Amino acid sequence: MSYIAICKLEDIPSLGARRYRRDDGKVIAVFRNAEDKVFALQDKCPHKGGPLSQGIVFGESVACPLHNWCIGLDDGKAAAPDEGMTEKFSVRVADGLVELDPWSGVSAPMVCQAEAAE
């Protein structure tokens, strides 16, 4: 586990998200909800790969901007009856700084439906 500070908490709008691009190109979306909890998921919906960072955040969920799938911020899982899971990462707030462990992804490397179909 190695956390790196990526921004200040207030750099992420409440009920919003920011994107962090890893060296290998993978984009991680870092979310902040109304209670100032932070979450990190791969910026890719398990449905058709939509950028979750651009969705509407509510409670502990985000609605994908492409087709409105609801993804749990805490576990990366799509809300039933949709099925799928996006990679989640460890993230925390320390002294007002958002710290992300960009290599902590859990869940098998994701294959989204669009890719699987090809």
Next chain:
Amino acid sequence: MKLDKPKLVVVGNGMAGIRTVEELLKLSPGLYDITVFGAEPHPNYNRILLSPVLAGEQTFDDIVLNTREWYAEKHITLHTGKKVVKIDRRARCVETDDGTREPYDRLLLATGSDPFILPVPGKDLEGVITYRDIHDTERMIAAAATHKRAVVIGGGLLGLEAANGLKLRGMEVTVVHLMPWLMERQLDRTAAGLLQRTLEGKGLAFRLEAKTEALLPDATGKRLAAVKLNGGEELPADLVVMAVGIRPNAGLAASAGLHIDRGVVVNDTMQTYDPRIYAVGECVAHRGIAYGLVAPLFEQARVCANHLAQFGIARYSGSQVSTKLKVTGVDLFSAGNFTGGEGSEDIVLSDPGAGVYKRLVLKDDKLIGAVLYGDTVDGAWLFKLIREGTNVAPMRDRIMFGESNLGDTGHQGQSKAAVMPDSAEVCGCNGVCKGAIVNAIKAQGLFTLEDVRKHTKASSSCGSCTGLVEQILMFTAGGDYSAAPTKKSMCGCTDHTHQEVRDAIRQQHLLSIPAVYQFLEWRSPNGCASCRPAINYYLLSTWPHEAKDDPQSRFINERSHANIQKDGTYSVVPRMWGGETNSAELRRIADVVDKYNIPTVKVTGGQRLDLLGVKKEDLPAVWKELDMPSGHAYAKALRTVKTCVGSDWCRFGTQNSTLMGQQLERALWRMYAPHKVKLAVSGCPRNCAESGIKDVGVIGVDSGWEIYVAGNGGIKTEVAEFFCKVKTHEEVLEYSGAFLQLYREEGWYLERTVHFVKRVGLDYCKQRVVEDAANRKALWERLQFALDGEPDPWHEPEKAGVDLKQFIPLVPA
């Protein structure tokens, strides 16, 4: 499971009781420690589908709604095969036939109904059964395997389904019916005649106006041998199925001293006379009516769950019911009151040769009843008109021919869901075929359109196949599928409707989303992706310059002021007033396209250029270097004003349509609305700008301008309706603007002008805008006030509250 939770005991493990529990778990999971008692030895199954089981089209496993695993997963204690025989209200405890005692804090009675048994001699003979549960069904299936002749007493819905099933199982079946025609509570004489003919064609025999006098035993005296009718005729029979009606099973409630009148009497919150005891389903009498179809039970379940969850805001005020016979190959629908009566009128279409009969009953310009035979495509739509009490006077001449809802796109001519092959595509947006929908309905036990949308995605995108999906639902789940409630709540976060939310914002002068949530007691702390954008719009349109925009409650397109594409890039559409551009603009566009490697440039239908494939990071620079106003192609706002070249160039042009269009666009741009708004101005009736399918379409004629409203070129093409005729450019601006302001103030979020005008009526819009000059001026002024100082988000992002940080990806410090 914690011990200090209040205990909810449910008596009755059927569809109504378990549906209530499901609704309760949705609202307040974990509020109660729940115990369910069922007298049958099975988990909850779909009683509506007993007929397909009898007919051999489905098996019992197919119709189980909640498996034992489901109960375990939800921490519900399930006792099957145990009959509750006593309620001790003082000790707040129920007792079963095997002596189990279970205390309760809240008790839910869902004991269902019992079949009515004719009090005739021989009713207790072996071979005489009723048709109520899976046990009866299994007995019928067994009897059909070993016996030949069956008589079904009762030519109602259940009796005919039983007769059909037994016939399919190879028995000779005669239906004995007391009344002059079949299904007299659902059908008129003509439709019943058609039905009888179809069923006779399937091999069923009928005895109408026949009363059963006795059931005669065989030589042993124990087993049934024949049915004796009042005329003296004796029908040989090995099996008799009594399907002459049901009555609420209220015995348990009665023995506990609860008030009974036909059924267990409940109020509008589904409470019995003992406030700790609720009741739902076929055992209850609500406002004097005991319902025997599933749709009302589900409505009751929703209300009851709301109160059990301690929300306390739902009311049940009775249901309209519709019926569909589940006999394969018979297309029949009936709803409401079709017997007419004083002051009612009939519209009838009868084509006996084609086996089609339709009768619509109208009273006071409202549809009150409908009987459809042979072609039930519009059943769901007509039922909606009945339930909502829609004024049908304007469509009287067309109502018989149904809603054209079924399809401009993809499913033209598909009017009979029943005969569609399983492989036929129903939803063109999501590629869902009929077979997938039918399977989902059967396998998941779906009853509502919403459920089908969630599970299959069918009709969840553009919605143009909604009618077809409803039909398939009706056909598969039976006519008593749960139709959408009359009052449609905004989303799962609330029971309030769009109108109620709009009214509250205006009356209470609410200025922020949290204030709305607090005042209207939202169930979720910060709403969801459906309600937040709607409320944000309502606040801004009701209180311009007062309410503050919340960008996090807008969809991404309106937050980043560009259209998101499937690969996560964006498209940029700069505004070209009235579709006119010049060399300087085109040069800048070309330069931007080269500099930012924009892969595609496309001419849009709205007469401007779309730059596709722009990276999010590049958006601010692209806007700046284009140096053209935002085209708002991404917003629920004024998009374009399409124009023809008009009298400046065209040899037919009567008016300067380009100038008129530019004036309109300059007056209305930056105008947010419930949905996107498109205008067009044509210089003569040849209408090259296609004004006939726009939200506001203006057509120049020699003497002035004609204004048309509420057209739509989208999912379903709708021709705009004539609104008024005016003389000057100023009048065009004022009338068009006033109409759009009316839409902005009173439309529901995501409602296009065509749906808004259909809902409130064109006459209403004319009266507020055309006839009432003072009101028109006031509307026009309010619109100008709202637009005054509204910034262009591309060029005044700070003023427009654009979050500029979103365009820069994070890099570690």
